Structure formats: C-alpha cells, structure tokens
Amino acid sequence: MLLAAPTTAAPSPRGAYGLSASVLIIALVVIATALAFEHIGGYAPCPLCLQQRYAYYAGVPLAALSLVLFSTGRLTVSAVVMFVVALGFLANAGLGVYHAGAEWKFWPGPVSCGTIQAIGSSGGGLLGALDKARVIACDEAPLRIAGLSFAGWNVVTSFGLFVLALKAAFSARG
Numbered sequence: 001m002l003l004a005a006p007t008t009a010a011p012s013p014r015g016a017y018g019l020s021a022s023v024l025i026i027a028l029v030v031i032a033t034a035l036a037f038e039h040i041g042g043y044a045p046c047p048l049c050l051q052q053r054y055a056y057y058a059g060v061p062l063a064a065l066s067l068v069l070f071s072t073g074r075l076t077v078s079a080v081v082m083f084v085v086a087l088g089f090l091a092n093a094g095l096g097v098y099h100a101g102a103e104w105k106f107w108p109g110p111v112s113c114g115t116i117q118a119i120g121s122s123g124g125g126l127l128g129a130l131d132k133a134r135v136i137a138c139d140e141a142p143l144r145i146a147g148l149s150f151a152g153w154n155v156v157t158s159f160g161l162f163v164l165a166l167k168a169a170f171s172a173r174g
Contacts, residue, residue: 016070016079019171021067023082049151055091059085066168078172093154093162100149103149103152108139
C-alpha cells in the first residue's frame with residue numbers, strides 16, 4: 001500500500017485579502033492595547049518601547065493600503081506592500097527580543113535608554129518637578145503577564161504578524 005503525499009492547498013488570492021485584513025485588525029488591537037496601558041493604566045513607555053511601536057504605526061496604514069490595492073485588482077502591488085509589512089514586523093520582533101533580553105539581564109540594554117516621567121503637577125518649580133520625576137529604564141519590565149513583559153508579548157505578536165503578512169504576500173500572487 002502506497003502512502004499518498006500530503007496535499008496542501010495552493011495559495012489563494014482570495015485568502016490573501018482575509019490574511020491582510022487579519023494583519024490590519026490584529027495590529028490595530030495591539031497598538032490600541034499599548035496606548036491603553038500607557039494612557040489609562042499609567043505604564044510609561046521607555047524609548048525602546050516607543051521604537052517598537054513604529055512597526056505598528058507603519059504596518060496599519062500599509063495593511064490598509066494593501067487591502068485597497070487588492071480590492072482594485074492590483075494583486076502584485078498588494079503582495080509587495082504586504083511583504084514590506086512582513087519585513088517591518090520581523091525587524092520589530094528582533095527589536096523586541098533585544099529589549100526582552102535586556103529586561104531579563106541576558107545582555108545590557110542601551111546606555112542611553114531611559115526617559116524621565118514627571119509625576120503630578122510641577123508645583124514647586126523645577127526642583128519640585130525633579131523630586132517627583134522617575135526614570136523609566138529599558139532594562140526593567142514594569143509588568144509581566146503570563147511570564148512575559150510588554151517587550152516579550154511584542155515579540156510574540158510581531159512574529160505572528162510577520163507570518164500572517166508573509167503568507168498574505170505570497171497568497172496574493174496566486
């Protein structure tokens with residue numbers, strides 16, 4: 001008895017639209033969550049945290065552009081745009097690995113990484129403001145959820161978005 005080779009479905013341009021839409025929605029949810037943790041939860045981002053948002057700030061409009069291009073029949077251009085989105089999220093996952101590694105003390109974080117957050121009003125002048133300020137360091141995780149910091153979760157989501165965007169790019173070509 002011969003075993004049949006497993007068959008895989010050929011990439012479908014129709015599936016590319018759904019994958020691109022998934023990238024857009026997930027990226028929107030992730031960046032909205034990060035902003036909510038900052039503005040509602042009071043978790044101030046460090047400079048590396050802010051840099052990790054760039055992939056989302058670029059990826060969301062590019063994924064939307066890819067959907068528009070797909071809808072107008074420009075499948076190849078849509079695929080190229082999603083490939084760029086995929087590369088952006090792959091680079092972001094790498095930055096997240098670096099940041100999470102610095103938080104776990106696997107390697108040092110950047111020397112210049114730290115921001116000063118003023119707490120409360122600046123009543124009392126400059127000295128009063130300095131007394132109430134705190135430094136947000138890149139090598140300290142302010143919160144861990146299921147064992148992962150914000151940077152760690154960014155690695156997971158960015159790598160997942162990389163895979164989805166890459167699959168969308170190759171599916172759009174048919």
